Amino acid sequence: MRRLIDCPGSAQLVAAIAALRSQGLQADRYCFSGWAPRDRFAAFSAEVARMATQLQPGLTGSAIAPERFTSWLGRSLSALEQQQLRQEIGLETVDELWLATGWRPKEQLLRQLYPTARCLCYGDGLGVYVAADSVLQQRRGWRSRLRSWWSPATKPLPADGGHFIFSGDRQPPFPSQPVPLSDLEDCLHTLANALPTQAIASLRQLTAQREWGVLLTANLSEQADGAYISLTAEIEAYRQFLADQSLPSALLLKPHPRDSATKLQQLTTAIADLGVEPLVLQDSQLAFWPIEVILLSLLPDLQGLPVFTVSSAAVPLQALGADVQLGFGAAIVRRQFTRKGQRLRRHEEQQLQRWLQVGNGASNPRL
Template sequence: MSDPKTIKRLIGCFGTIQLITALSVLKAREKEQHELNLKYEDYLIVTPLFAPQGQNEEFAAFITKMAKSIHSWENIVYLSLNQTKSITEQIQRYGLLEVAPFFHELVGIDEVDEIYLARTWNLENTILMNVYKSAEKICYGDGIGIYFSHAAFLPDNPKIDSLKSLYNHIKKQIKDLLPRKEVFQKQEFDIGYFSLPYAFGEVPPMETVVLDRRIYLKTFQTLRKSLDKLVDFNYIKNLQAKICTESVSIILTSNFSEASRIPLEKEIIAYREFLESQKILPNSVLLIKPHPRDSKQKIAQLKSVLSDLYVDIIPLVEDFLFYLPFEVLFMELFLRSDLTKLQNPRIFTFSSASLTLEFLFNVECTIGFGSEIVNKYFYSEHIAGRLKHELDLLSTVGKVRNLIAA
């Protein structure tokens, strides 16, 4: 038998759940290629994380630690937002060919065969796809393999859209007067691997492979077996003891104020009003699982504001829990090793995190604030988009439940 061919793979990710999803897609690709006599060298680049000030470095460090605990890497690097801006300025000044060697040195490789990214349209991924333009470009989606286009992240406001159109028109007129110099070529994905490719009414523009949820579950189970490398198990045991005999609720917060969709004080009030509407049971314990891009100060304020509603409130803000994918903590606290349920906590979610829990573990989540709270507290330019997102979440979760029940 001839020596195996080496396939060099570069994975770009911006969070721990994205890392899990990317690794799941790697395994799916390996299964497809198992007869081709291949071996793999894997490189990980952690792209800008957009966490609150002071939290980016610890977030990147946790992603790196988690990545090493469950996979073998040739190299792992963190590309900060400041580095991204600096590299972009250098490319604009000197051209891509001049700057590419620096980028190769940063990542640790000159050429790759495959590059795995969640999306094409953000700056750091544009750089990666141009620096390694000969690579096969593979989309693994956001969250647990969900495709989002750029339009999904824009505010739904005609006035803002008009101003943007005017700005882009003026910018184009000025640009036409300047010497033409191509900086980046438009790049597209060759193929995408998703769990729920048509969620939120999206239609991926590339060839699409739909993966079975068992692919993702296997990666989570691998992470669960490696948890002792990442968390303080004494803390986990104490937490299990606190909640094993109580009525437990879990709220998965989101980074609404950090993303300028709602004022901070109103976000906290919105969570309280929502929970008050949910008929809190006597002697209930509340676990607060922050979004990795939440500010820790916000979570402390939220605990204080909710303190009279629950017999105990436990914010999961330790460094080893703040950035850990909640799904693996849920497995450890509430599921046996065969994934049957130990407890049935009430789960309140406001994002696509609900899809992961419903899709993987068949647990029912309560989703979204509802129109009254959204209309009362969100910034006006984000109300329509937020209401649509909540309706899309509910619709997609309904499809997931039907899929699992079939």
């Protein structure tokens, strides 16, 4: 039984391995294609390879830049091209494809390459079920991309099943099973013990003797060339959101791999203007590791850790015990987002709040 994990990022790799563990299974290969600045893709793939061998000793995979997949979408690959791509992935045949969502264009391309394989979904991020028509995907442009890349004759095929740590607020249109939170925690602790020691030592020194929390941002002004919110407005939205909170004396900031130097500089200035010390996680290796792994390397657990976020990262962090504050809130959205952005962000935050209220289902009674 050959199993291939489609791996769009490091968090998804963790979720996939946790889902496989819950069934007593292992993967044969993974295919990594995470987005990163072009000059950092090799570094990103190297860190993912390191994580893979820690989570499942001996697990190897391929790294294919996402823009290469993009170039293949929207046209039919010849038999020779399909064979070459299968060779690059490292598996001529596959019995099970483990995919994050099952409906994204790259995942559908993999299903074309392996048409007889069963499709099993493990969720986006750290195992959150996300439907194809989720409002979260509207801002990210998946709906329009699906329409432009796939004709009605090649519309996304339904998945055969799913294994999710976090069920979201909707029932998948296919059979699904819950993944115990303990399987995710085991994976996170395994990786926390494998982080680069010098980088973690430096981070411990940075946070020592400080009352600190965490700020997790999202790619907002970068989406649709600022059609939803401008960079200046995004920074102001973070400032206003944080100004309404009871803040610790320092905030650990893990930049998104696609954050620009300009955005990071403006954000740290805004944090400092609030009288809070910004602690920027700048190590090039740690940038690609899930924030949950980094935090568990600094603390015995995340109980009560103040976390301020505007993304779906809120869901697993709350499940792990963090004190999560989700932004931005309706008033800030009205003031800072464009008219189009207001509608999408309002619905996005409502969906995230529902996810937090639902928690992660009966299999994980902590919530």
